[in-house]
Amino acid sequence: MPRDSQDGLEWKDGLFSAVPHWTRELSIPAIENVCRQQLNIPSGDICPPVPNVIAFDDSNNNEIGFEWILMELMPGFPAYKKWRTMSMEQKVAITKCIAEIQAELFCYGNSAFKGIGTLHMSIPGESHVSTTGPLTSYEFFIGNRLKYDVPRGPFRCSYDWLESQLKIIMLEQTTNFEKAEDDDDKEDATEIILLAERLLSLLPKVFLSAEEADTEPTVLWHDDPNLNIILVDEKGEITAIIDWETVSALPIWMTTDVPKFLQSESRLEEPKRDDYSDETPEENEENEENERDLDHLDNEGKDSLYWIHRMDYEATQLREVYKTRLRQLWPDWPLQDSHIKLDFYMAVLRCSAGIFVKLTNIWIDHVERGDVIRLADVKKPNRG
Numbered sequence: 027m028p029r030d031s032q033d034g035l036e037w038k039d040g041l042f043s044a045v046p047h048w049t050r051e052l053s054i055p056a057i058e059n060v061c062r063q064q065l066n067i068p069s070g071d072i073c074p075p076v077p078n079v080i081a082f083d084d085s086n087n088n089e090i091g092f093e094w095i096l097m098e099l100m101p102g103f104p105a106y107k108k109w110r111t112m113s114m115e116q117k118v119a120i121t122k123c124i125a126e127i128q129a130e131l132f133c134y135g136n137s138a139f140k141g142i143g144t145l146h147m148s149i150p151g152e153s154h155v156s157t158t159g160p161l162t163s164y165e166f167f168i169g170n171r172l173k174y175d176v177p178r179g180p181f182r183c184s185y186d187w188l189e190s191q192l193k194i195i196m197l198e199q200t201t202n203f204e205k206a207e208d209d210d211d212k213e214d215a216t217e218i219i220l221l222a223e224r225l226l227s228l229l230p231k232v233f234l235s236a237e238e239a240d241t242e243p244t245v246l247w248h249d250d251p252n253l254n255i256i257l258v259d260e261k262g263e264i265t266a267i268i269d270w271e272t273v274s275a276l277p278i279w280m281t282t283d284v285p286k287f288l289q290s291e292s293r294l295e296e297p298k299r300d301d302y303s304d305e306t307p308e309e310n311e312e313n314e315e316n317e318r319d320l321d322h323l324d325n326e327g328k329d330s331l332y333w334i335h336r337m338d339y340e341a342t343q344l345r346e347v348y349k350t351r352l353r354q355l356w357p358d359w360p361l362q363d364s365h366i367k368l369d370f371y372m373a374v375l376r377c378s379a380g381i382f383v384k385l386t387n388i389w390i391d392h393v394e395r396g397d398v399i400r401l402a403d404v405k406k407p408n409r410g
Contacts, residue, residue, distance in 0.1 A: 078098040101265050102257030102258050102266055104254045104258075105253040124251065125347075126355065129355040132278070137278060141182055144162040145273075145274070159179065159180055164272065166194065176197070183236060192225055195218065196223070199215040199222070203215035214380050244276055250269060251286055255268045255269040279367040284345055299328065302328055304327055305327055373390075385401075
């Protein structure tokens with residue numbers, strides 16, 4: 027039966043104009059559901075389940091003599107331990123859930139913070155009021171890097187942030203050169219310094235300089251969403267995400283990257299179990315000896331190469347699941363020019379590792395020629 031067009035609403039004469047009035051109780055859940063549907067926001071509470079912090083001390087001036095944190099013990103098992111025995115449907119569900127959690131952390135493309143840095147309470151005692159402060163990131167404290175006099179945040183923009191990382195690499199490698207015990211070590215340090223200088227020269231071609239850029243909008247970014255920090259129950263449903271100690275507010279272009287557990291070699295063809303050899307007696311014996319290792323996985327009698335290819339194949343399929351779900355929630359993802367910015371960031375991270383020096387130099391050559399290529403697609407030159 028058609029409903030009266032004014033069912034639930036009536037207009038009453040006001041002093042100067044008609045005033046609308048509801049004639050029946052409003053359904054707030056229905057309004058919320060319609061808004062979620064129209065804005066492509068998932069229904070229900072999808073905030074990532076994280077441990078509650080019970081107490082902490084961020085100084086070493088205590089009985090223990092170290093910084094410490096006491097947190098809630100979360101239920102579940104690392105997804106890594108159960109991944110091989112999960113169905114593809116369960117893996118798809120986990121991947122979609124991670125995409126939804128990421129979208130919420132990214133505020134569906136609307137920046138939650140200004141500037142790059144780790145979150146700090148802006149008002150003592152007001153835990154719900156946070157702002158960006160000095161960056162707690164391994165790039166700034168690994169090895170002896172904590173001793174170097176460089177800006178550590180908060181940073182106004184990507185340019186400042188990456189420039190500081192490159193400067194700390196150059197200081198570190200200069201120290202390595204001065205302490206080198208042989209010519210090979212000196213050569214390694216020199217190559218890394220030269221690469222860092224090339225990246226510094228390329229920096230203004232990829233990012234707006236500090237003088238040109240406004241304070242950059244940023245979002246929460248978990249830098250290590252791998253299968254060991256995603257906890258699941260017996261049904262394969264996510265119970266918690268842990269290891270948030272270095273989570274910071276980073277530029278929106280960082281969201282272009284997929285979670286760690288989806289990063290792999292591309293493999294479109296499903297590996298056939300029977301095409302792979304069985305474990306040798308020696309490998310089987312070694313596996314039995316490693317059963318108490320927390321990271322040990324049962325190869326079920328098959329050569330480990332089968333499982334590597336299996337993971338690559340599944341990750342290739344699940345990457346598309348993740349990207350599709352994230353685009354549904356955030357239609358503008360990924361942002362324009364994000365890929366080259368992300369590759370530049372990865373080049374900075376790899377700069378100190380000598381094995382990546384040649385590949386990164388080749389990538390820079392391409393970019394300087396205007397031939398933009400993904401860093402992951404750079405191949406080593408063939409030796410004549």
